[in-house]
Amino acid sequence: MAISITSLNNVMAQGEDPALALQHQGRTVYLINSRLSQANPVSNANLAVVVMIAQYERLRGRFLESLVHLDGLYSMVEMRGGIATLIRDEPSLGQKIARLDLDLALYIGTKPRFDVANITNDSTSIPWLSEPLITEHEMESCGFSDCPGISIQLQSLAKQITCLGRQVNDAHVGLRTALHTRSFHITLLHLGHKLIHFGPLGGPRPTSEIDNAVQLG
Structure with missing residues (x-):
């Protein structure tokens, strides 16, 4: 209440x-x-x-x-x-x-x-993660272009986020099967932690202004 x-x-x-x-x-x-x-x-x-x-x-x-x-x-x-x-x-x-x-x-x-590292990587103890939600094939076809000036680590993370967003949109309009709820939330946790670890919001920020702006965005 x-x-x-x-x-x-x-x-x-x-x-x-x-x-x-x-x-x-x-x-x-x-x-x-x-x-x-x-x-x-x-x-x-x-x-x-x-x-x-x-x-x-x-x-x-x-x-x-x-x-x-x-x-x-x-x-x-x-x-x-x-x-x-x-x-x-x-x-x-x-x-x-x-x-x-x-x-x-x-x-x-x-x-x-x-x-959450053990949660996202231990596919044997968590059955619904036996097949990752975001595969290399999905990332290659997500349509995200490399951006000069952005670190490789942040570009990879941006590709995964873009790919996940496309999967959600495709599932919403019936172009693919609905995403498994638990797998989706585990993936969000995984991406969120990777985003934080790239540049802790309460710690030292990235020295690159572009990386700093992209991560905060």
């Missing part, structure tokens, strides 16, 4: 009373604190509630508070065997946690807490 009210108030001229959202949020925090002190504190339900609280704080622009919840999620996920294990066992929940981490890194320039 708190997330819904806050999200609607961000787009509506006359939204709901924000005090109502705070009441829901306060009640949620009280309940989750009670549950964390009981048996199985890292259950799926508890993880999901903390994710929602962190997203609620992010929507309100309270990024530091959201980061505090993300740090708590990191500890909880580690108790479950790590993010790769969680995504393997509980794909939807694990992806939401990883996306929260990525969203905050893109918003405020923090270093991502979770390492």
Whole structure:
């Protein structure tokens, strides 16, 4: 309820009373604190509630508070065997946690807490990644031309993003089968992390003005 009210108030001229959202949020925090002190504190339900609280704080622009919840999620996920294990066992929940981490890194320039390399590369433990969404053949035919002045690494990343966008558009108009939801979100995580690692938003920026502008764009 708190997330819904806050999200609607961000787009509506006359939204709901924000005090109502705070009441829901306060009640949620009280309940989750009670549950964390009981048996199985890292259950799926508890993880999901903390994710929602962190997203609620992010929507309100309270990024530091959201980061505090993300740090708590990191500890909880580690108790479950790590993010790769969680995504393997509980794909939807694990992806939401990883996306929260990525969203905050893109918003405020923090270093991502979770390492998604094992998620995107371990095709044996994650069946839907046995065939990469973006293959070399797809990249060659995506129509992206080499751009002088842009680093090879960033050009490769731009090709992958362009190719993914074309696949989404083709699927939307029926020119190809619909993309697998989980594979699509894993690919977004992979691309997002590669974009951040190229030039951390909160760290040293690329020395090339072109690379800097392209990455930020």
